[in-house]
Structure formats: C-alpha cells, structure tokens
Amino acid sequence: MINNVTKSIGKLMLAGSLGLTGAAVSFSVLEQHVSAETAEVINYTQKAKEFVAVAEAEKWEDAYKLLSKNLQSSLTSKLLPQFYSGLTAPYGKVSETKFKELKNDGVHTMASFSVTAEKGSLELVVRLTRDGKVDDFFYDLPTNPASFLNPKYNHPENYSEKQVVIGEGTFSLPGTLTVPKGEGPFPVVVLVHGSGAHDRDETAYVNKPFRDIAVGLANDGIAVLRYDKRTKVHPIKSSLAHNFSIQEETVMDANLAMEKLKSLPEVDSRNIFVLGHSQGAFALPLIIENDKQKVIKGAIGVAGPPGKFQNLLLWQMEQQVKRAKQMNLPQEQIQAAKENLAFFQEQIGLINDPQYSTDKFPANFKLQNPYWWYDIRDYVPAELAKKQNVPMLLLQGGKDMQVEPSQLDVWKKELANRSDVDYKQYPDMFHMLINYPGAVNGMTEYMTPGNVPEVFMSDIAKWVKTGTVGNGKSDLSVYTDYNPNMYWSDAFAWAIDKKIIFGYSGEKKLKPSKALTESEYLRIYLRYYLGSEWKDESLKSVYTQAKMLGLPVKQKQNAILSRGEAAVLLAKGFTNKNMTEKQAVQWLYDHNIASGHKDKDGNVLRTYESFKPNDLIIRAQLVVMLNKIDLMQK
Known part of the structure; x- marks a missing residue:
C-alpha cells in the first residue's frame, strides 16, 4: 500500500490518475442455482444486517460463514477483519450504522x-x-443526487434503457444499454473506464461523463453500452488476486461487453465501436489486440497517454509539486507533495529496474499489486497502435492536467504512417470531458458540476456514421461570433466547407442567430440538395428550382420563415410528401432531426407546441438540421 505521505495531500491528487486497483485472476464460470421457492423467502435486508451486526461485534468466525464461496476462496478468515475494519480506519471509530436501501443490479x-x-x-x-x-x-x-446536473440534451423520450449482464459467473458485471427510439438496429459504442473503481456512469465527484455520453449519443441514433467496472463490483476478490494485470482490470471485460452486443437485436453487430477514457484509452490497443473475432469497427481514445504508464504517473507527481507552490499552499502541504514525489520516484525506479519482473518483485516495492506494474512496464500504446489497422479517433482536452494536451501531438507523430486515424482537441475541456471556462488547478474544476459538451458527442456520432469528425477544413476562428463549443459549431464548419453557407466576410461574422427569409432558406437548401452543379443563384433560378422540386413556397422572397414553415419545406424536400406543419414536425422528431423546447419545469416534450412552430427559423437551426439529415442519409 502507498505510505501515509500520500494521505496528507489528498486534495492535490487528480481524480482517477493512479492505476492502483486490483482485480481478480480466477474465472470461475459456476452459476449459483437457487430455486424460485428459495429465492422468494430470502430476506436480503436481514441477511445484510446480520453480516454488519456480527462484523461490528468483531465475531469474525460468524461473519466469515456468511460469505459466498467465491469470496471465501479469495479472502481468508484472518484477512476479513483487516478488510472490514481497515477500510474505515482513516475515519475513526464508527458510532452508527443504519440501513438505507436495497437495490438489484442484475448481478x-x-x-x-x-x-x-x-x-x-x-x-x-x-x-x-x-x-x-x-x-x-x-x-x-456518500453522494447527493442533486449535485449532478441533468444535461440539457438528455431527452428520455428519444431512447430506452435496459439492464444487461457482462460475462458470467464469479466476475459478471451489471451494465446499461441505452437504445435510441426508432427503427434499428443501431450502431453501438462501448464505454471503457479510466483508472479506479468506477461505476457505469464513471461518476467522479459531481460529474457523470459516461451517463452524459450515453444519452447524448442516443439523441444521434447511436446505442451505448456502459457497465460497472470489475474493481467496483468485485473489489475484495479483485484486490486479492496475485496475477492481476490490466487484462483482468480493463481489457477482457471490454471484449466481453462487445461479445454480449453481438447477441442483442437492438444493435448492429457490424458497427460495434469502443471508446476508452484515460486508462481505458491507454488500453485501447490491447483491447483491439484481444479482439480475436474482429468485432471492433472503430476505436475512440479520449485523454489517452501514448507512452508508458509509470512515466505519466511520475509527471503527474511532479506537476503536483509545481501546483502546490503556485497555489501558495501551506509549507507542510508543499513538503508533503515533495515527499510524495520522492516516494514515487523510488517506486518507479524499481519498476524500471530490469532485474525485476512479474516473476521477481523487489522486497521494498510498496505500490499495491506489484504484478500489475511489472506486467504493464514495457507496454507503449502508440507502439502497438502503429501495427494495427482498426480506424481510430483520438480526442483530447486542452485543459487536461492528467494527460497534458501535447500528448495528442505525440500520437500524431507516432501514427503518422496511418491514414485511418482522426484527431481533435477541445480547448476548454479538462480530464473529466467537461468544459471549464476558467483556469484549472486540479481541484476546482473537479468540484464544479457540469456536463460533457454536446459538440463532443456530435463529433463522435459523425465519426461513427461517416468515418470523419466532420469539422471541415475551414478555419472559423476568423469570425468574431464563432464559438467552438456551441450546438451549431461543427454543423457550421461542415456547411461552410461544403459551400452550403458562407460567412459575412466584411463583418467577420457567421450570424448563427439571423432569422431566414424564404429566399435565404431556399438558397441554403438548394446548395445542399443540388451541390456544386447549381451555379445560378439568382432569385429567378431559386424559385424556378423550387417549383421544379415541388416545394410549397409562397413566392415571398423577403418574408421571414417560421420554424413550422421550415419544417414543411424540409419534409417535402427530403420525402417528396406534402405534410401539414404538425406532420412535418413529427417527421423531424421521428428521425431525431429536431427536438422540442423545454417547459417551465425543464422537461422536453416532443409535441407540436414544444417545437415552437411560430418562432422564426434561424441559420443555426436550419444548418444543424441539414447536417443531421446528411448524416442520417449516409
């Protein structure tokens, strides 16, 4: 275990930065067969209370008898008191233990x-x-549910969720499959956690990035499978395993999750993608290598280090010392950070010493589970990725203090020989995949509630559907009203790159909020629909083309269009069907091209009224809908 020096600077430790978790090595496939009659009479609340009562009374022999055979095979009766009491030791004597609730997660x-x-x-x-x-x-x-923000793009009416179980037997894991509404099967993304004992939402402090990604991608017609990590579901059994490696901690369960998806009718087994975050991204090449059935269509790495894990860890410890000084923390905390750095310098020196290996550990090695460290010592993700041919999308936050942004450039350099890798950086995003507007310090941003930005999910959705992040070649930063983190940002880049819209170069503005006239709408639509072959954009040509296509225009070139009128034009333009406003709005809903506005309680209702059909249609709204239609058709 890490020495006590680390406890004194706990506030400086970056969330999930250490891979100091254990995981089990034995894979029993024995199921527990319990008859329905037996299951009905089991009082689980009473069983749990009985265990807690005898453990708190330190009746360890009685407590041990209440353990499952799988747990007994890992945990000896002598170790039980160390685990039960040792976990609470930093908090002092326990004065009260009160039953709270009972839940079932499928496992x-x-x-x-x-x-x-x-x-x-x-x-x-x-x-x-x-x-x-x-x-x-x-x-x-304990966490307060009110601490977590519900993302504005969470529209439960657009998706359904069901519980699934990953793997079987001793180390089976509970998970959630989020499935878009509509006609499937759908492409699917499996989410793989970073370091630490994470739940399926990758909950950290006041944020739930994996929950955000699941509901965000569902809005774009992509299913998502997320699951509780092995070290979260089976912490004791996993921590006591001797030959535990990143394979057991991360890799094998990710592959099992993808195997599970092949049997589910809701998902397209030909379009299974995997997204790894932090240590999950670090492990992506290993997950690809372990994919013997070639299930993976593409891999998405987010905030993933390209080099050795222990080198990253040492850099993080060095940064902690620098931050402690920059923040003018008390001298004792700065000294604690220095001592912590010295400790890890010593331990990492032992890891890198070639005389030691998974078969021979140094006597003075103090990090948890030495096998994990020596097994991973020589693994370099970028080196393995060079030899692979599964398409990759590598994403990085510009305010990440755990994996510095420059690491994306290392990936680019190392994978320069590959033409099937895309890259993108998000200027304000920190390690938990959330934008933070101010200066980051490794503490404040983690304790500020937020959500994964919608543009992040949009990029992933585009890449899954088209093989490109779709942010075009145009540099929109020349426009003074451009913001890369707005809901319309990528759609505008796509539209400008395709010459569907143009910026107002004289004013250096994009004017995303500009209301559209009938003729302006038609020009944008015709540029998209007819492509580069359409050269004559005169009013006469615009209305001639509209008539040929049967578009229900009113021949009022300067009349501002309403959202309802735009919906009718879009529906006719892409289905060749004459629809009422209500029918057209429903068509937009059914294909996830548009969503309604929130009511006073923050709920989004997919109704004609919540679409606000009488409001004016603006450039941003039309371009975003065209972009979604383009992706849908592809």
Whole structure:
C-alpha cells in the first residue's frame, strides 16, 4: 500500500490518475442455482444486517460463514477483519450504522448502509448473491443526487434503457444499454473506464461523463453500452488476486461487453465501436489486440497517454509539486507533495529496474499489486497502435492536467504512417470531458458540476456514421461570433466547407442567430440538395428550382420563415410528401432531426407546441438540421 505521505495531500491528487486497483485472476464460470421457492423467502435486508451486526461485534468466525464461496476462496478468515475494519480506519471509530436501501443490479442484491464515524460519514454497500451470501462489500463516500446536473440534451423520450449482464459467473458485471427510439438496429459504442473503481456512469465527484455520453449519443441514433467496472463490483476478490494485470482490470471485460452486443437485436453487430477514457484509452490497443473475432469497427481514445504508464504517473507527481507552490499552499502541504514525489520516484525506479519482473518483485516495492506494474512496464500504446489497422479517433482536452494536451501531438507523430486515424482537441475541456471556462488547478474544476459538451458527442456520432469528425477544413476562428463549443459549431464548419453557407466576410461574422427569409432558406437548401452543379443563384433560378422540386413556397422572397414553415419545406424536400406543419414536425422528431423546447419545469416534450412552430427559423437551426439529415442519409 502507498505510505501515509500520500494521505496528507489528498486534495492535490487528480481524480482517477493512479492505476492502483486490483482485480481478480480466477474465472470461475459456476452459476449459483437457487430455486424460485428459495429465492422468494430470502430476506436480503436481514441477511445484510446480520453480516454488519456480527462484523461490528468483531465475531469474525460468524461473519466469515456468511460469505459466498467465491469470496471465501479469495479472502481468508484472518484477512476479513483487516478488510472490514481497515477500510474505515482513516475515519475513526464508527458510532452508527443504519440501513438505507436495497437495490438489484442484475448481478447482486445490494444493501446500502449509512455509516457515521468520528471524522465523517460513509456509505457501506454489501453485495449479496441470489442465495443471500455476502459476495463483496466496500465503503464509499456518500453522494447527493442533486449535485449532478441533468444535461440539457438528455431527452428520455428519444431512447430506452435496459439492464444487461457482462460475462458470467464469479466476475459478471451489471451494465446499461441505452437504445435510441426508432427503427434499428443501431450502431453501438462501448464505454471503457479510466483508472479506479468506477461505476457505469464513471461518476467522479459531481460529474457523470459516461451517463452524459450515453444519452447524448442516443439523441444521434447511436446505442451505448456502459457497465460497472470489475474493481467496483468485485473489489475484495479483485484486490486479492496475485496475477492481476490490466487484462483482468480493463481489457477482457471490454471484449466481453462487445461479445454480449453481438447477441442483442437492438444493435448492429457490424458497427460495434469502443471508446476508452484515460486508462481505458491507454488500453485501447490491447483491447483491439484481444479482439480475436474482429468485432471492433472503430476505436475512440479520449485523454489517452501514448507512452508508458509509470512515466505519466511520475509527471503527474511532479506537476503536483509545481501546483502546490503556485497555489501558495501551506509549507507542510508543499513538503508533503515533495515527499510524495520522492516516494514515487523510488517506486518507479524499481519498476524500471530490469532485474525485476512479474516473476521477481523487489522486497521494498510498496505500490499495491506489484504484478500489475511489472506486467504493464514495457507496454507503449502508440507502439502497438502503429501495427494495427482498426480506424481510430483520438480526442483530447486542452485543459487536461492528467494527460497534458501535447500528448495528442505525440500520437500524431507516432501514427503518422496511418491514414485511418482522426484527431481533435477541445480547448476548454479538462480530464473529466467537461468544459471549464476558467483556469484549472486540479481541484476546482473537479468540484464544479457540469456536463460533457454536446459538440463532443456530435463529433463522435459523425465519426461513427461517416468515418470523419466532420469539422471541415475551414478555419472559423476568423469570425468574431464563432464559438467552438456551441450546438451549431461543427454543423457550421461542415456547411461552410461544403459551400452550403458562407460567412459575412466584411463583418467577420457567421450570424448563427439571423432569422431566414424564404429566399435565404431556399438558397441554403438548394446548395445542399443540388451541390456544386447549381451555379445560378439568382432569385429567378431559386424559385424556378423550387417549383421544379415541388416545394410549397409562397413566392415571398423577403418574408421571414417560421420554424413550422421550415419544417414543411424540409419534409417535402427530403420525402417528396406534402405534410401539414404538425406532420412535418413529427417527421423531424421521428428521425431525431429536431427536438422540442423545454417547459417551465425543464422537461422536453416532443409535441407540436414544444417545437415552437411560430418562432422564426434561424441559420443555426436550419444548418444543424441539414447536417443531421446528411448524416442520417449516409
């Protein structure tokens, strides 16, 4: 275990930066067969309370009898008190443990307890098997659901969710499949976590980036599978495994998740993609290498280091010392950061020492699970990726303090021989995939509630559907009203690159909020529909083409169009059907081309009224809808 020096600078530690988790090595495929009659009479609440009562009374022999066979095979009776009491030791003596609630995730029945200790509050979660045995337990810091922001792009009416189980037997994992509404099967993205014992939402402090990505991609017609990490579901069994490597922690479960998807009718088994974040991106080449059935259509790496893990860790520790000084922290905290750096310099020196290996550990190695470190020591993601041919999209935040933005340039240099890799950086994004407008310091941004920006999901959706991030070649930064993080940003780049719209060069503006006249709408539509073959943009030509296509225009070139009128024109232009405004709006909803506005309670209703058909249609709205239609057709 890491020495006590690290505890004194806990506030400086970057969330999820260390791969100091353990995971199990044995893969029992034995299922627990419990009859329906037996299951009906099991009182899971009582079983959990019984375990907590005997453990708090330090009746360890009695407590051990309540463990599942799988947990007993990993945890000896002598180690049980160390795990149960040791986890609460930093918080002092426990004064009260109170039952909170019971949930089932498809793998375990989970009993939660609120724990009050001398130095703070905790939550104890006891995981029970179907026959009521304790299969694992862990302590966590309590979270307030109100701390998490519901993203504005979360439209539950656009998707459904169902619970799935990844793998089978001892280390099966619960997950959630988010499926867009409409006619499938849909392309699907599997989300792979970073370091640490993450849940399926990759919850960190006050943010849930994987939840955001799931609902965001669902709006674009892409299914998402996310699951609780092995070290979250089976923390004790995994931490006690000797030969635990990144394969067991991350790689194998990602491959099992993709195998699971092949059997689900909602998803297109020919279009399975994998997205790895942080350590998950670091492991992407290993996941691709382990894909023996060639299931993976494409891989998305987000904030992934291209080099050795231990080198990144040492850089992070060096940065902590610099930040402590820059923030003028108390001298004792600066000294603690220096001692922590010295500790990791020593440990990483041992990792890099060639006389040691997975078969021979140094006696003074103090990081948890030495096998993990020596197994990963010589792995360089970019080196392995050079030899692979699965298309990749590599994304990076410009304010990332865990994986510095310049690492994206390293990826570009190392993969220069590959033509099937796309790259993009987001200027204000920090490591948790959320934009932060101010200066980052490794603390404030993590404690500020936020959501993954919509443009991030839009880029992923475009790449999944077309093989390109679709942000064009045009440099929109020359326009004073351009903002790369607006809902229309990428659509404008696409439209300008395709010469569907043009900027106002004299004013150096894009004017995304400009209301459109009938003739302006027609020019934009015809540029898209007819392409470069259409040369004559005179009013006569515009209305001649509109008549030939049967578009229901009113011959009022300077009349401002309403959103409802634009919906009718779009529906006719792409279906050749004459629709009422209500029918046209419903067509836009059905194909996820548009969404309604929020009501006073923040709910989005897919109704004619919530579309606000009488409002004026603006450039940004039309271009975004055309962009979505373009992606839909491709």
